[in-house]
Amino acid sequence: AEREHLSRSVHDGVLQTLALVARRGDPELAALAAEQEVALRRLVSGRLTVLPVGQVDLRALLPVGADLHLAAPAGPVLLPAHRAAELAAAIGAAVDNARRHGGGQAWLLVEDEPAGVTVTVRDDGPGIPAGRLAQAQADGRLGVAQSIRGRVEDLGGAVGVHSTPGQGTEVELHVPR
Template identity: 35%
Template sequence: MTLILVLRWAAFGWMAFVAAFGGQIVRTDIGAAVLAVVFVWTLIVTLTPQRKGSAAIDLGLAAVTIVVGGFVEPAGRVLTAHPSFAGIYPTAAVAAWAVIHGVRGGFAAGAMLAAVVPLQYYFNGVTPVGLLHLETLALLGTMLSYPLIGAVVGIVTGQLLRLTALADHGARLEERARLAAEIHDDVLQRLAAIRRDLPDAAARAALERQERKLRRIHLDEDTPHEDCSLAEEIYRLVEEFSDVPVRVASTGRAPMARQTVTIVVAAVKETLTNVRNHAQANRVWIAILEDPEGVLVTVRDNGIGFDFDEAALTERGRLGLSLSVKARVENVGGTVKVKSRKGRGTEVEMWIPRSG
């Protein structure tokens, strides 16, 4: 969203420059009023968190700048190569919709702005149905540019989220492989040497059992598609959070593909990290409920909570939940729901299908 804010300010600066020095504004009073509104709104978007409905206001203002451009400029200006009053400012609203609502949202926002372009022609004294062939192509090109920009930004944003999740997952797998190699090269060899020197048969047998467990950990790295227990891995994860009292309840082992378990455990770890760093909670509950279709993992805390609004958080550039939790779970075909209110804690539900 930082890049979109930069685009907003650059586009506003261009609007002001065209209005002041382009010699293409015949209704300076209306142009100045629209510039003042755009400036105030851009400042609000930059300095304050956005509430529900702000994206709609943003898109509405973008549509107004397009229509007003036709009204304040000389008649027939839309048929010339002169810079327009609205410039590229409306594209910032389309890009914001694409980041918040994905490809469909960006395309829909672009389609709405495309629909008002003929009004710009009308208020500029040009009848769209009476255009020459090349002028019609120019109109259609302008109209198509908005939904195309929305779709492209939505696609790029989705790809970036997925690549971030995959890169993080790859780094974790690489670290696990390194640790497994260290276990195999150092720890297992030392255990074998110690076991040979032990005089007590019972002690040798106990040490041999531990050695087999460690070897199994190493071999697991070479069998990423073998099923393992999601519940057991989450129980192991909880041991890393000794500073936060966590209770885990499970209806079973919840066996799933090892790669899926690795990704889901990483999502649960990020959720617990958020609780530890931000929630001010003194109790956390994790429930692992399985059925034939999948597994539901719920992480609930009794912390301070917050007013969860994914669109507003994304608008402010706070993509932690999206990148660290939601993108991971969606990468294995699952879904994430977040429920939170100030003073009432937070609950994160992760649904993972068996097919994942």
């Protein structure tokens, strides 16, 4: 009874607003509203996947947006909660860099492998000039060094940054289970 009451309240308020924004908002806001509408409908309908205790579906923590193209497994990508949160923070920093310095589009590929999870963030921007990352770290700007590489390495993982000027940047993050 309580779930039905909550479902009606959410349907009559929040879901209607999200649907309206999805139909009439600017494209980026509309895409975000549509994604949130789907997630909220799943929540109130009770069709959420039950996860093992202490495990988190990494997909639920990933950044979203009209400028971000996501390719991920259909099923849950399970990691212990702390590992998922740290990896998601590193992914978020890589996506923020792609949005800030890239050419407007970014791609996020999630691979769920038996030994771990590999996530690749790629953009179509101008790329990173040779020596730029080392100079940024020397200047005290620690985004790639600490927020991305530091988080992943603390989890026993590795980060690779591949960039060619004029051809964009690719950041690959791998975290073992």
